[in-house]
Amino acid sequence: MRNNHYLKPFLLIILLVSTLRGMGQSDSAVVNVARIRLDSSIGKSCWFASLPKGEKIADSAIPYLVFRPDIVKRFYPQYPPSAELMEKDNYLRFALYNGSDTIKKIFFLPAFYCRDISLFKFSAEDPAGQFQLKPTGEECPRFPGCQLIVLQPRERAVYYCRFNFVRTNINIFTPYLVETDYLDEWITRKRDLDYSLDIVTYVASGVMLMMIFYSLAVYIQNRNKEFIYYAIYTLCTACLLFGKSYMNMSASWFHYFYEEYLDFMIMIASVFTYLIFVRKFLSTEENHPWLDKFLKVTLWPLAILAAIFTILYFTTSKYVVLNNMEFVIKIFFLLIAIMFIVYSIKRKDTLLNYLAGGSFALIFFAIISQGIIMFGWNFSKSILLLNRALFYYELGLVIELILFLSGLAYKNRRDIIERVKERERLKLDNERKEFEKQMAVVTATQHERDRISADMHDELGSGVTAIRLMSEILKSRMKGQSFPELEKISNSANDLLGKMNTIIWTMKSSNDTVESLVAYIRAHAIEYFDSTPIDCSVKLPVVIPQAEISGEKRRNIFLSIKEALNNAMKHSQASQLRIEITTRDNRLVVKIADNGVGIDTEKLRRFGNGLSNMKRRMELIGGSFQVQNCKGAVLVFELPL
Numbered sequence: 001m002r003n004n005h006y007l008k009p010f011l012l013i014i015l016l017v018s019t020l021r022g023m024g025q026s027d028s029a030v031v032n033v034a035r036i037r038l039d040s041s042i043g044k045s046c047w048f049a050s051l052p053k054g055e056k057i058a059d060s061a062i063p064y065l066v067f068r069p070d071i072v073k074r075f076y077p078q079y080p081p082s083a084e085l086m087e088k089d090n091y092l093r094f095a096l097y098n099g100s101d102t103i104k105k106i107f108f109l110p111a112f113y114c115r116d117i118s119l120f121k122f123s124a125e126d127p128a129g130q131f132q133l134k135p136t137g138e139e140c141p142r143f144p145g146c147q148l149i150v151l152q153p154r155e156r157a158v159y160y161c162r163f164n165f166v167r168t169n170i171n172i173f174t175p176y177l178v179e180t181d182y183l184d185e186w187i188t189r190k191r192d193l194d195y196s197l198d199i200v201t202y203v204a205s206g207v208m209l210m211m212i213f214y215s216l217a218v219y220i221q222n223r224n225k226e227f228i229y230y231a232i233y234t235l236c237t238a239c240l241l242f243g244k245s246y247m248n249m250s251a252s253w254f255h256y257f258y259e260e261y262l263d264f265m266i267m268i269a270s271v272f273t274y275l276i277f278v279r280k281f282l283s284t285e286e287n288h289p290w291l292d293k294f295l296k297v298t299l300w301p302l303a304i305l306a307a308i309f310t311i312l313y314f315t316t317s318k319y320v321v322l323n324n325m326e327f328v329i330k331i332f333f334l335l336i337a338i339m340f341i342v343y344s345i346k347r348k349d350t351l352l353n354y355l356a357g358g359s360f361a362l363i364f365f366a367i368i369s370q371g372i373i374m375f376g377w378n379f380s381k382s383i384l385l386l387n388r389a390l391f392y393y394e395l396g397l398v399i400e401l402i403l404f405l406s407g408l409a410y411k412n413r414r415d416i417i418e419r420v421k422e423r424e425r426l427k428l429d430n431e432r433k434e435f436e437k438q439m440a441v442v443t444a445t446q447h448e449r450d451r452i453s454a455d456m457h458d459e460l461g462s463g464v465t466a467i468r469l470m471s472e473i474l475k476s477r478m479k480g481q482s483f484p485e486l487e488k489i490s491n492s493a494n495d496l497l498g499k500m501n502t503i504i505w506t507m508k509s510s511n512d513t514v515e516s517l518v519a520y521i522r523a524h525a526i527e528y529f530d531s532t533p534i535d536c537s538v539k540l541p542v543v544i545p546q547a548e549i550s551g552e553k554r555r556n557i558f559l560s561i562k563e564a565l566n567n568a569m570k571h572s573q574a575s576q577l578r579i580e581i582t583t584r585d586n587r588l589v590v591k592i593a594d595n596g597v598g599i600d601t602e603k604l605r606r607f608g609n610g611l612s613n614m615k616r617r618m619e620l621i622g623g624s625f626q627v628q629n630c631k632g633a634v635l636v637f638e639l640p641l
Contacts, residue, residue: 031177033151034100039178039186042094044069046175050088053164053317059120062160067093085165085173086319092161092175098151107146107183108159109176112249113166115256119147123157143187145251146178167319168259169373191249196385201245204394207401208238226280229273236270237397244390261313264326268306271333275299278340278355281411288352291343298336305329330370337363351414354407358400365396467493502562506555514588514641515544517554518581521561521590525579528565534572534594539580547641549588556617557590557639560625563610564592564635572596572633583641590637598629 031042047067051057057065090110098104110117117139140146151157165171178186191198215231218224240263247255275295279285284292309325316322337359344356371377372389380386471489505511505520522538529536568577574596582589611627614635618625623639 030095030097030156032097032099033104033106033149033177034098036106036177036179038182039176042175042177043173045094047093049091049093050085051091053087053089056089059118062091062120062162063093063122065091067091083320083323086167086171086323087317088164090163090165092163093158094161094175095156095158096149096151097156098153101153103153104151105180106149106151107140107143107178107180108149108161109143109146109178110161110163111165111171111173111175112145113168113171113251113256113259114145114163115166116162116164117145117147118162119149120160120162121157122160123155140183142183143251146183148180149177165319166256166259167317167322168256169323170259187249193384194245194248194388197388197391198245198248200385200391200394201241204398205238205242205245207398208234208241211401212238224280226277229277229280232273233270233277236266236273240266240270241390241394241397260322261310264309264329265306268302268309268329271336272299272302272306275302275336282351282355288343288347291340294339294343295336298332301332302329305332334363351407351411354403354410358403358407361399361403362396365392365399369393369396502555502558506551506558511554512548512551514547514549514583517549517558517588518544520554521558521579521581524558524562525565529569529577532569534569534574534577536577536579539578541581541583543583545583545586545641549641553621553639556621557588557623557637560614560617560637561590561592563614564637567610568592568594568596568633574632586641588639588641591634592637593630593632593634595632597632599627599633 029045031040031045047069049065049067051065092110108119140148147161149159165173211234212231215227215234219227219231243258243263243266247258275298279292279295282288282291284295305325305328309322309329312318312321312325341356341360344352368377369389369392372387372392378387385391467489471493511517511520518540522540525536525538565577568574572594574594577592577594580591580593582591614637615625618637618639621639623637625638626636628634628636
């Protein structure tokens with residue numbers, strides 16, 4: 001025991017001297033902090049060792065580890081450490097020399113995104129600390145990942161750093177020394193390397209935010225529940241992108257938690273809500289039953305995988321297990337998307353194709369993004385933005401959003417067309433029902449008119465005819481006697497019978513044609529002027545149109561013509577009367593001309609009421625009436641058919 005007690009300091013002296021000599025053989029091995037301007041990457045000057053996390057060793061045993069220089073060089077300057085190193089206790093050894101005559105303070109950063117940093121100093125020039133490994137360094141409050149190193153003038157020292165990597169695939173193994181006054185600017189400069197990416201990210205996040213507002217507005221207006229799920233999807237995506245950019249180069253515990261666990265859970269939540277949105281948006285339960293079952297089934301495995309990932313994160317420190325689990329879940333995402341795309345192509349549905357196109361774009365650029373992370377793909381030496389994984393993921397999201405909006409516009413246009421068709425169908429149905437009601441009313445009216453005309457003909461007609469016959473019989477029996485009252489009874493019966501026949505003709509629905517009207521006018525005119533000094537002739541059209549005309553119109557135009565014939569008989573002093581009936585331009589024109597004295601202003605008062613009645617009747621049915629003088633009187637009646 002006593003021999004070991006004296007042997008240990010001796011071995012430490014040999015180790016320190018050999019380390020300083022070995023590192024001093026090369027100018028780059030021992031870093032002269034006095035020559036550092038602002039910052040310096042010292043990865044090529046560091047030696048590396050690692051142990052499994054379960055094999056904790058005492059601080060005093062750190063110098064006895066086997067340090068090798070090739071490990072750091074392998075990942076220097078921009079590649080992430082291997083999965084094996086991510087789940088080990090890692091150690092760095094490097095030598096510093098203060099070549100100035102003043103105390104030198106400088107910050108040391110072992111790697112981006114690392115935690116549990118412990119820094120130790122081993123110096124033979126410090127009598128009080130000779131042969132001892134002393135904890136040194138203070139954590140920087142502005143950037144917790146940095147440790148403060150203080151070197152006396154002309155001091156040489158070997159430093160040992162123990163740390164663990166944050167369990168994320170964006171880590172970069174690059175040890176740095178940064179001057180204390182330059183730390184804030186150094187962090188800003190590192191962040192500015194992603195300035196273009198930050199702009200793209202913030203723009204994409206802003207677009208997602210606008211989509212959230214749009215989705216909520218659509219839900220408030222139309223109560224479409226699918227837009228609630230789309231709002232949640234876009235919110236998760238916006239938080240994912242914004243968090244990646246806003247917390248970049250941050251060494252807070254929350255950022256580490258976000259990079260290790262929370263960002264992936266947000267991605268799972270976004271995919272989960274997007275699948276529900278697709279089911280609601282496409283109405284898959286009614287329109288695509290197989291797709292609805294497929295998407296519904298995938299929700300359970302996705303939730304189970306997310307729960308397994310959560311359990312593994314909080315119960316194990318194995319990065320390889322978490323990384324493989326994350327890879328399995330991403331493969332599951334890929335399989336869901338491929339099945340959706342294949343189904344959409346087979347169905348050849350336009351709305352499905354829009355969403356499938358967006359899914360394809362997102363998958364394509366997500367694969368490029370994953371390739372950059374896993375294999376370090378580079379696409380441009382001058383445009384660094386093209387070498388960033390997040391840029392391609394955001395590009396895929398933007399294209400997916402554009403195609404979704406195109407699909408939404410198509411769906412809205414299709415819904416508008418369907419609503420217009422439905423309104424037109426309902427309108428036609430209502431018009432058809434209204435027309436059927438009107439036809440029922442017209443049919444009932446016609447039946448009632450026919451019934452009344454039949455009753456008048458059978459009951460009143462027979463009675464008036466009997467009165468006329470009896471008056472004629474009385475007149476024949478009383479040949480030698482004259483009774484004016486009996487003559488009046490006979491004439492009144494004749495007039496009443498004629499008027500009743502006219503009413504019956506008007507009310508009978510089978511006479512509602514132009515042909516019936518023309519025939520009735522001709523028959524009445526010939527009969528009226530029979531056995532009178534006036535020679536009456538009627539000229540009919542060659543072709544009488546097969547058009548219907550209501551009983552009201554027939555009655556008014558016939559009574560007008562009857563009044564005109566009556567005036568001609570009483571006042572024209574004509575020997576000839578000509579009636580010409582024509583049909584042109586879908587109008588019925590009846591022209592009555594005589595060779596009598598005509599109609600002048602002086603004589604107008606004598607039959608002024610008759611002319612005004614004719615005019616009133618024609619205007620009542622939408623027709624017109626004109627009086628002309630041309631070698632007698634000319635009366636023109638026009639009625640649109």
